[in-house]
Amino acid sequence: MNEGEMLYIDGDWEAGERYETLYSPYDQEELARIPLATKAQVKRAIDSAHHATRTMKSLSAFERAELLSNVAAGFEKYDEQCAQILVKENAKPIKAARGEIKRTIETYRFAAEEAKRIHGEMVPLDAAEGGKSRLGYTKHEPLGVIAAITPFNFPFNLTAHKLGPAFAAGNTVVLKPASQTPLSGLMTARIFEEAGLPKGALQVITGKGSELGDLLVKDDRVRMVTFTGSVSVGKAIREKAGLKKVTLELGSNSGVIVDTVEDLDAVVERCVEGAFTYAGQVCISVQRIFVQDRLYHTFLDRLVEKTESLQIGDPAHENTDVSALISPGESERLQAWVNEAHEQGATIAFGGNKRGAVIEPTIITNADRTLSVNADEAFGPVVTVTPYETFDQAIAGVNDSAYGLQAGVFTTEIAKAFKAADELEVGGVIINDIPTFRVDNMPYGGVKNSGIGKEGVKYSTEEMSEIKFVSFKL
Template sequence: MSEQKKLYINGEWVEGVSYQKLYSPYDHEEIAEIPLASEEQVLSAIASAECAKKTMKSLSAYERSQILNRVADLFEVYKEECAQILASENAKPIKAARGEIVRTIETYRFAADEAKRIHGELVPLGAAQNGKGRFGYTKHEPLGVIAAITPFNFPFNLTAHKLGPAFAAGNTVVLKPASQTPLSGYMTARIFEEAGLPKGALNVITGKGGLIGDLLVKDDRVKMVTFTGSVPVGKSIREKAGLKKVTLELGSNSGVIVDSTDDLEAVVARCVEGAFTFAGQVCISIQRIYVKSSLYERFLESFVNKAKSLKLGNPKDENTDVSALINASETERIEAWLKEAKEQGATIAFGGEKQGTVLGPTIITGASNNLAVNCKEAFGPIVTIEPYEELEEAIEKVNDSEYGLQAGIYTTEIKKAFTAADELEVGGVIINDIPSFRVDNMPYGGVKNSGTGREGVKYSTEEMTELKFISFKL
């Protein structure tokens, strides 16, 4: 019998009112029994966060920084255990899982630093006609209770991107992890508990997304909702949240332009990595590649050869590159998209087949922009590759999307690099690298249906504060 997990409310590990089994996406092995929180338990979690907000606000910047640094230290200690959790609950290949924990540690280190950098500014009131004899300044204060709703694909690091800035700013948090990746949420709570976070400052609740999400989003005690996930859920949160702050990271179908390069093989290798890492289940995974026509045939041939070399299989195998998608329905959806593409005249240049529960890397050519494989978010191991003649044509194709998170361009011409930087309709333009590039202190977020607000520790911390103005009449 698998271990029965508990909710984390007000610094205590609490049994759920009922439980459901959690299975591995790869081999369907039972991993754990997950508690389903009742409405009363969700409200209790909010109440405990509300009660703890005075304690968190009273901590000095140094004390908050120390807690976050201890969290980073403990992730170092539990690095392998955390990586194994990822391999079990979301089938992330173990070498990629270890990479996520390294980034998680770095994210908490950035947050620890940011806790010491929160400051206001002097306002020169004397510059105004009636400001003589007055002194003014601003300060950043914590919002209070923040609801964090996290996705399955980077459950440790994307949680760190919400908890780290929240605690750096002195807030409290109710965390709702994705239903397939609750174990990472419990492990995070365990680490914060060991690091000495005040009781009630972090609460972790699992269960039915609709029930928990609605309670968190609508409760007046919650002052901000930070969400990473699908567009429909993000729009629903925005509609229900009222006047509370909302940050939404809703995904993309990222494009990269290959215009010119001194090392085509290196570009191909990076693009294969960007398309198929974690089976494409990355918000900034490469989904569309537009290649200068003079390079197209060489690029495609090399890309197919490198994709063929990827190893499919068990995520706990040290050599595995691609494993199972998060659930069978996602595989079925992508198979339906591939069928549609073939019926509409596209060519499957490589892949499109399953090995057990693993859908192999798939390369598509000749796909029109209105096909699902191009215009929707795949979140799977598929990529389309198309030639173009002029840069403007490629930029137009990248922009022909309801999404706009990040895009990339490879070019040896500085003028083209600046043209792309100005004309690509995205939140981030990555020049001479893939759009999947992200480090955890850069601003990260999109336009259009890719969401609102920015993550990246400094930027999240600012969004998780309220600016207060103070004036003295001298």
């Protein structure tokens, strides 16, 4: 057996008792046989991670930084192999796959740097009446075992956003990758193994989240759960986690406002990129565009024209822009949403058809705010375009959502930019760019149903540590 057919528990590759076949989303090619971890194997994985906490805590900042630097170098060594894994297991076009690996390398480099920056602060106890002749300071300590449950859409980089900060802070991790993208999780374990990670610090268990999730979330030895995925699963994790720390990134239906612009073509190009990159399967994909009345028709015409130039097809081809959704069920769901919009009076300005496993890039106008394509998270290549008269209407349109991850605003007026920054109900406001903008050292996380907690290496490292206070009486 190879690593793709084995679990990674206590520093060893281990066979499963049951297996399921992993298929390519694009052409249903058989990729690998994936072990389904048993309850006993999950328990042993947690046992091992728990036993390794002392070892990880004892590593110096330099040793943790060196380890993570080695991991970044490992991804550089295997960059094309990792990109090809993405092409196969989640149908990510090869151009986008290579981009994800570059970001993964950068994320681990940020984590290596952050490992050296973890420090506390002096507390001026003598500022209090009873604090004379006392010295106080804080220090950051690792939490212990962290359960990381990762999604299919960026399986290398979003795993890096959990593992990098966790190890930078001195924790151990039990990783549960998405069922459709286990090969990336197992490849990540291989790279950590080559980098010299202490035995037991990382476990990778594969299988169905419905069967394994509760074992991770409810175990008292797990001190934090970090999850990226659906709202329903995120809420269930929060309810079951008890007093554990929980970080949830649960997606969005991100809006962008196009108000005043100097280069409309450049704005259109960015909106097409934000809406249709990786077939819209991005938590901050552009889903709702609000365009000032006087720009609306010109913007829409150019948006359609630019979308027409996108290449649809095999993710392995160098020129492919849009390929299959992650599963037949997802493509059928999204097709039903598009059909619902059309039946309810919306206009399909472009696309709207299903080609096997692929949904065409789709632009919808005249869509009521209550339709699924507006109100829910599409997580596919569908975008709605809506005109507005006043800037207040545009802000209200973006805020009219159960989600609030990021929003974009294109404006040449500084007052409107600051107004949007103050009034938009989201975790990140991106001025003069699309909400899909993200670099890996920025704080990232939303409000409302978009989740709780912040990712971004520095911010995740803080979430994954505990502040201890120390006082000396002199």
